[in-house]
Amino acid sequence: MRTIAFGWRGLSFELPKGWELVREVIEKKHGYFEIEDETMLRLRIYWEKIPFEKSPELDKQLNKIITQLKKKSKELKTTGKIRTKVHHHDALLTRVKLSPPLEMLLLLWYCEKREKSYVIHMYYRLEEYKYIENILKKIINSIRCHGEKYLWNFQGISIVLPSEYEAVAYRITSGLSWLRLYNLKSRDYIFIFYNTMGSELLKDYYESVYDWYVDMVKKEVGKLIGRCTERGREETLIAGHRGIRVDEGKFALLRKKVNVISYIWYCEKTNRLISVILAPSKAEHLENLRKFISTLRCH
Numbered sequence: 473m474r475t476i477a478f479g480w481r482g483l484s485f486e487l488p489k490g491w492e493l494v495r496e497v498i499e500k501k502h503g504y505f506e507i508e509d510e511t512m513l514r515l516r517i518y519w520e521k522i523p524f525e526k527s528p529e530l531d532k533q534l535n536k537i538i539t540q541l542k543k544k545s546k547e548l549k550t551t552g553k554i555r556t557k558v559h560h561h562d563a564l565l566t567r568v569k570l571s572p573p574l575e576m577l578l579l580l581w582y583c584e585k586r587e588k589s590y591v592i593h594m595y596y597r598l599e600e601y602k603y604i605e606n607i608l609k610k611i612i613n614s615i616r617c618h619g620e621k622y623l624w625n626f627q628g629i630s631i632v633l634p635s636e637y638e639a640v641a642y643r644i645t646s647g648l649s650w651l652r653l654y655n656l657k658s659r660d661y662i663f664i665f666y667n668t669m670g671s672e673l674l675k676d677y678y679e680s681v682y683d684w685y686v687d688m689v690k691k692e693v694g695k696l697i698g699r700c701t702e703r704g705r706e707e708t709l710i711a712g713h714r715g716i717r718v719d720e721g722k723f724a725l726l727r728k729k730v731n732v733i734s735y736i737w738y739c740e741k742t743n744r745l746i747s748v749i750l751a752p753s754k755a756e757h758l759e760n761l762r763k764f765i766s767t768l769r770c771h
């Protein structure tokens with residue numbers, strides 16, 4: 473089974489290829505996100521901020537969850553309870569029979585480093601049990617829930633960033649999709665843009681990836697950080713592809729100052745046009761932000 477490193481909001485683990493983040497709900501202190509394969513919903517990952525002094529006792533928490541679930545479905549049954557470890561934390565795993573043939577594996581743990589509780593629901597049909605059990609083993613062994621740096625994987629495009637970054641907005645469409653990452657401390661932005669149907673766009677609409685960038689991406693970014701003037705442009709290697717690096721300035725009067733760097737390329741493996749933009753709050757942060765570019769992967 474081929475797996476890829478998935479990461480979202482500080483939680484990362486290995487997933488089979490083709491499993492994608494499809495939905496997310498975020499409240500101030502809790503939320504969840506969902507991952508599907510081509511057949512069905514596979515993972516729902518709940519997180520909740522709980523201060524260490526109120527950290528839940530796992531067995532009690534599991535009983536509470538099961539009681540809640542039973543209110544919705546009387547025929548629900550659980551079998552077995554296994555103690556395991558997730559990124560050095562104690563964790564509980566149980567198997568829940570929903571309405572036949574649907575079942576789920578339920579995994580929960582508390583990360584005291586980030587003071588967050590996690591509950592994972594993993595859905596499958598009874599006949600898939602062996603296959604799913606294998607995947608869950610891989611997930612459990614690869615989970616990282618705390619650290620100084622986090623992997624972000626946005627629909628297959630990934631980057632590793634310091635833990636202060638948060639996804640503040642994103643849009644996934646059949647046209648231009650984007651993710652806006654924001655560092656709460658330094659107030660720096662990193663944008664990831666991509667367009668599917670890259671080869672078709674390059675054949676019928678745009679002369680080059682640069683034209684696509686100017687027409688589609690630059691406008692969107694400008695809405696948020698203000699208009700930018702190009703200061704220079706050169707060919708570069710990016711995520712294993714030949715691409716273009718564009719230096720831009722936010723203020724027309726300071727003619728030499730570069731405040732923003734945009735990388736643009738075409739990934740023939742995924743047929744996407746991609747642009748990653750570094751837009752720090754201060755030009756002095758640019759050098760530091762450029763270090764993250766070597767962690768970019770697009771296929």
Ligand SMILES: [Zn+2]
Nearest residue numbers: 583585617618
């Ligand atoms: Zn942790």
Ligand SMILES: [Zn+2]
Nearest residue numbers: 739741770771
């Ligand atoms: Zn690529």
